[in-house]
Amino acid sequence: MTQTTRHPLRHADADRAKAENVPDTPQTRAPAYRLAFTDDDFMCRD
Numbered sequence: 001m002t003q004t005t006r007h008p009l010r011h012a013d014a015d016r017a018k019a020e021n022v023p024d025t026p027q028t029r030a031p032a033y034r035l036a037f038t039d040d041d042f043m044c045r046d
Contacts, residue, residue, distance in 0.1 A: 015042075016040070
């Protein structure tokens with residue numbers, strides 16, 4: 001009776017890994033972008 005339900009959003013660990021491989025553009029160099037995707041407490045909060 002253990003069914004795995006699929007969640008529409010990725011897990012925070014997957015987002016953190018994806019954020020490490022972003023292209024170098026003005027948008028990704030912006031402080032707001034870097035703050036959101038390098039703050040582990042923000043990315044992994046419930």
